[in-house]
Amino acid sequence: MSDTAELTVDETQEFVTFSAGNQVFCIKITQIREIRRWAPVTALPHTPPDVLGVMNLRGSVIPIIDLSARFGLGRTEPQERNVVIIVIDGDRSVGMLVQSVSEILSVTAEQIQDTSDVRATSSAYYITGIISHEKQMIRVIDLAAVLHGRS
Amino acid sequence: MSKSSIRDTFFEECEDLLEALMEGLTELEDNPGDDEIVNAVFRAVHSIKGGAGAFGLDDLVSFAHTFETVLDMVRDKTLFIDPDLMRIFNRSGDKLTDLVEAARDGTEIDTVSRDAVMNELEQYLSDQPEEEIAFAAAPLDFAPAPLDADEPDLPPFEPESAASDAGPNVFRIVFVPTAELYTHGHEPLLIIDHLAKLGQVEVALDISDVPAFSQIDNLDYPGWTIRLTTENPMPAVEAVFEFVEGLCQISIVDEADMPGLPPIQPPAPPPVIERPKASPLQSATPQKDKEREQKGPKATLRVDLERVDRLINNVGELIINQAMISQCIEELNLPPTSQIFNEIEDYKLLARDIQEGVMAIRAQPVKPLFQRMARIVREASEATGKQARFLTVGENTEIDKTVIERLADPLTHMIRNAVDHGLESADKRLAAGKDEMGTIRLTAAHRSGNVILEIADDGAGINRAAVQRKAVEKGLISADAELTESEIDNLLFAPGFSTATEVSNLSGRGVGMDVVKTAVAKLGGRISVGSVQGEGTTFSIILPLTLAVMDGFVVSIADQTMVVPISSILETVSAASGDIQIMGQAERLLRLRGRYIPIVNVAHSLALQVPEPVENPIYLIVESEPQGLCALEIGEIHDQRQIVVKSLDSDFGTIAGISAATILGDGKIALILDTDEISRGAAPQSLDTLSLIQNADFQDV
Numbered sequence: 001m002s003d004t005a006e007l008t009v010d011e012t013q014e015f016v017t018f019s020a021g022n023q024v025f026c027i028k029i030t031q032i033r034e035i036r037r038w039a040p041v042t043a044l045p046h047t048p049p050d051v052l053g054v055m056n057l058r059g060s061v062i063p064i065i066d067l068s069a070r071f072g073l074g075r076t077e078p079q080e081r082n083v084v085i086i087v088i089d090g091d092r093s094v095g096m097l098v099q100s101v102s103e104i105l106s107v108t109a110e111q112i113q114d115t116s117d118v119r120a121t122s123s124a125y126y127i128t129g130i131i132s133h134e135k136q137m138i139r140v141i142d143l144a145a146v147l148h149g150r151s
Numbered sequence: 152m153s154k155s156s157i158r159d160t161f162f163e164e165c166e167d168l169l170e171a172l173m174e175g176l177t178e179l180e181d182n183p184g185d186d187e188i189v190n191a192v193f194r195a196v197h198s199i200k201g202g203a204g205a206f207g208l209d210d211l212v213s214f215a216h217t218f219e220t221v222l223d224m225v226r227d228k229t230l231f232i233d234p235d236l237m238r239i240f241n242r243s244g245d246k247l248t249d250l251v252e253a254a255r256d257g258t259e260i261d262t263v264s265r266d267a268v269m270n271e272l273e274q275y276l277s278d279q280p281e282e283e284i285a286f287a288a289a290p291l292d293f294a295p296a297p298l299d300a301d302e303p304d305l306p307p308f309e310p311e312s313a314a315s316d317a318g319p320n321v322f323r324i325v326f327v328p329t330a331e332l333y334t335h336g337h338e339p340l341l342i343i344d345h346l347a348k349l350g351q352v353e354v355a356l357d358i359s360d361v362p363a364f365s366q367i368d369n370l371d372y373p374g375w376t377i378r379l380t381t382e383n384p385m386p387a388v389e390a391v392f393e394f395v396e397g398l399c400q401i402s403i404v405d406e407a408d409m410p411g412l413p414p415i416q417p418p419a420p421p422p423v424i425e426r427p428k429a430s431p432l433q434s435a436t437p438q439k440d441k442e443r444e445q446k447g448p449k450a451t452l453r454v455d456l457e458r459v460d461r462l463i464n465n466v467g468e469l470i471i472n473q474a475m476i477s478q479c480i481e482e483l484n485l486p487p488t489s490q491i492f493n494e495i496e497d498y499k500l501l502a503r504d505i506q507e508g509v510m511a512i513r514a515q516p517v518k519p520l521f522q523r524m525a526r527i528v529r530e531a532s533e534a535t536g537k538q539a540r541f542l543t544v545g546e547n548t549e550i551d552k553t554v555i556e557r558l559a560d561p562l563t564h565m566i567r568n569a570v571d572h573g574l575e576s577a578d579k580r581l582a583a584g585k586d587e588m589g590t591i592r593l594t595a596a597h598r599s600g601n602v603i604l605e606i607a608d609d610g611a612g613i614n615r616a617a618v619q620r621k622a623v624e625k626g627l628i629s630a631d632a633e634l635t636e637s638e639i640d641n642l643l644f645a646p647g648f649s650t651a652t653e654v655s656n657l658s659g660r661g662v663g664m665d666v667v668k669t670a671v672a673k674l675g676g677r678i679s680v681g682s683v684q685g686e687g688t689t690f691s692i693i694l695p696l697t698l699a700v701m702d703g704f705v706v707s708i709a710d711q712t713m714v715v716p717i718s719s720i721l722e723t724v725s726a727a728s729g730d731i732q733i734m735g736q737a738e739r740l741l742r743l744r745g746r747y748i749p750i751v752n753v754a755h756s757l758a759l760q761v762p763e764p765v766e767n768p769i770y771l772i773v774e775s776e777p778q779g780l781c782a783l784e785i786g787e788i789h790d791q792r793q794i795v796v797k798s799l800d801s802d803f804g805t806i807a808g809i810s811a812a813t814i815l816g817d818g819k820i821a822l823i824l825d826t827d828e829i830s831r832g833a834a835p836q837s838l839d840t841l842s843l844i845q846n847a848d849f850q851d852v
Contacts, residue, residue: 042820043711044799045757046807054799054812056820059468061797061812 015105015131017138018085020098021073025139026105026131031087035101038082049075052097057086064095070146071126089147096146105138107131112140161202162255163453166519168195169248173522176237176244183232192240193222199251208254211247214265217272218243230275238529239271245526319350319380321406322388327357327374332398343377345391350381374400456552459512466502466509467700467795473502474816506700514549514696517595517604520559521546524566528591531570538577538588539570548595550602554674554694558604561667565606565690566591568664573608573688583685585609602696607689613682615639622648640680644668672827675701675718703794703823705815706769707786709759712821714794714813715771719826721780723788724770741770741782748772750782756829757808773826781830796823 015026016035041053041064050069054061064084068076076082081100086093112129129140175192182188200215222240224230232240246268253260324346328339346352355376379388385405392401477495485491521543528541550558574580574589581587594605615636622628622642634642642648646665671678676694695701695718703714704723730742731750740747750770754761770782794813799806799822810825 042812042822043759044806044822045759045809054820056814056818059464059471059797059814061799061814061820 012106012108015107015138015140016085016101017103017105017133018083018098018101020076020096021068021071022099023071023073023139024102024136025067025098025141027085027087027141027143029104031143033086033088033093036084036086036095038078038084038097055084055095057093057095060093062086062093062095064097065147067096067098067146071124087143087147089143094147105131105133107133158206161206162251164202165199165251165255168199169244169251170519170522171195172199172244172247173525174518176240177522177525179232179240180237183237186226189222189225193219193226196222196247199247203254206254210260210265211250211254214243214250214269215247217269217276218247221272221275224275236275239268241526241529242268243272245529248526319382320384322377322379322381322385323404323406324377324379324388325374325400325402326377326392327400328395329398329400332395335395335398337395337398339375342391342395343375346377346379346388349383349387349391350379352380353378378406454512459509463509463513466506467797468814469502470506470793470795471814471816471818473498475818478816510551510696510700511549513552515552515555516547516549517555518546520555520562521593521595523559524562524593527563527566528570531567535571536576537570537574539574540588540590542590542592543594544592545595548597548602550595550694551696554602557670557674558692558694561670561692562593562604562606564667565664566593569606569608569610569688569690573610575611579611583611597696602694604692604694605689606692607687609687612684612686612688613640613643613680618642637681640682643680644678669827672719675716677718700793700795702791703813704771704788705790705792705821706771706788708757708824709754709761709786711759712789712815712819713785714821714823715783715785715826716810716823717791719773721772721774724772724782725767726770743772743782746780748780748782750784751830752784753808753824753829754784754786771826773830783824783826783829794821794823 014029016029016032017024017026019025039055041055043053044051047053050066052064052066055064066076068074076097076099079099082097083101084095084097085101086095112131114129115124115127116129124139126142126145127139128142131138131140172192172195175188175195178188179185179192196215196219200212200219203211203215221230221243225232225236230236246265250260250265252258326339326342328337332339343352343354357374357376381388385403388403392399392403395401477499480491480495525541525543528539532539569591570589573591575583577587580589590609592605592607592609594603594607596603618639619628619634619642622639622645623630623632625648627642627645627648628634644664644667646663648663648665668678671692671694674694676692678690678692680688680690682688702717704717704720706713706715724741724743726741732740732742732747734740739750741750742748765784765786768784768786769788770784772780772782774780794815796811797813797820799809799812808825808829809822810828811823812820813823815821
């Protein structure tokens, strides 16, 4: 995920936006393997509250995290529209439970406001940038930081 | 192909070559005079040297060169194999293995021990003039070619033999290929080989026209003079050259017509290369070659392990999918006569076949592992001064690659123990009327879906009195405990137990048989020991064939479905209320045939939320170190079935109490319990049951 925000000026990239903990986030569409309806997972003992457990994705056992809980925004309340975004993390997959998925955005690098200056000290270290879209503030997520912690 | 992948290939080949080398050395011990074995060993060392040279691994090259040179003296019969030399060869083989590993991993080499071995090798070279050694390496490129009679370096004819009798024809053939012959893909060696089939050939290479190396631009310089003694007439000889007609200068002359020809002679002064002559029993040689061919490596394929694992993963899914479909069909309530039941049965068998086939790909013979152990025996017997013979049985037994890798450490430890503690010293052995040299036997065999490994020594057997005394000393058992022989033997596996009164630097390094036992248990196996006084001790390890599939109980724990590996369960008990006793505040004990066994509530130890207490819990009796027996309390056993093991993502680190996961027939994931880990939540228990539970080490994790 090292290529998160290094865009050349004219290049447009597509992001998928979603909400978690009542905030709007997005990640690059190329980092997403698939999006699945939420179904109960097998809980793992002795794990932090943001780790929901594991699920079966066509024969692979993949971990599922509650993104809202990971961001410290409280647990995701069970809802009809809840989905699991399966993201690509190196050679494996990880599922992230979110409230709902909204849309696909096409943006150029210019439209992303870099937040790396505040990132190092901020508790929101997993956000690499901000996109302003229809009066919404959309947070661009650094997937590696979310999955593996501050680097 | 990048350089690094060529390098990888080299080291892969090195593994094979080292295996061949060690195998050859073992054979050589039994047949010290066998030229073929010496050649095989020589070739292995030489190939390693050649490859190492290409990668600039100078340490490896110089050592291999010295080793090879001494081996060559054996080939030349200027040096004969005696036990001393054999010992040095073995050590050189070990050292070469070390150097290859060091080169592969880029680690430091132990120069002191290398130089020691090197010096010993060099002592054999000291009487040998340098030049000869340099030439000695030359013939090896010819060595693999199975030609017996057409060596280019035969000595000149004896005049007597030239004066042929009336019998066979003797032809003088001058054969000078042109460049075109080579560009057409012909090979002079094959032609000469063909001639050799007609009769006896004597060949001389004429290199007088070969220019200096820097001026070589074509290959049409060298020619051969061949003297062929054959029963066949001239046309048969001409026929050999039929396909190269026009591509070479050829003249065939019957010597009978041209008396007084000078004997053919190799050009002066070529390196005189003494090769061991084909043995006088000409007929025996081809037969031996045939044997060798059959024995030689079968056609194999190197496959990236990752691909195999991916395939195994897919087959695992196939099995799960098959289970799901079966479940769906059952729920349809079809009439039992329905054709689909036959089909689904076939599907099941087929899936199982495929799975077994794929698992077989991962299986590897234990031979390399056993060869490593041969080295351990040598080192251990040198360190202890006890002579030991090492026998292996069933080294072609195949086990899963991962299991083999993880067996190396425990086996090493046990083999060392066998030499160090198992065997008596030479004088004690003689006093007991035994052969001065002890025997360590390592056996592998398949038995009913398991692999059994046995490490046996013919030493004095376990000194049970000493073991018991020691266990009392260490506080493992109480002084008045009455133990059966096998209970005493099993004390060896208790943690912190070491019978050697003096801690030798060989096997008394603080880790004992308990570590071995844990390692074996991690592989889903069991270890046991048997001993006969005065006759020896045998350790047996029973392992599953593969780690990827296991038999398990599907159980419910709290509201979760989980799997418990059957191999870890001694028995299952459903207890009446009177069988449960409370001790202290909350420790509960299960009475089982007069013994009291601590109970661990699995749901609690996994910190699962228990909706309501289970009414009739089942107790799984498991045994682990250091707790001994332990009863795991679970809700219900649903099923016993074969499951495909899926490793849990390492993202969460290891999860206490959970070893892996599997996917059930309904597609849900079930966690596999690590019974060892869970029973660690129980209070420690000593072997004489009642006086147990020394202090409150108990914690509900």
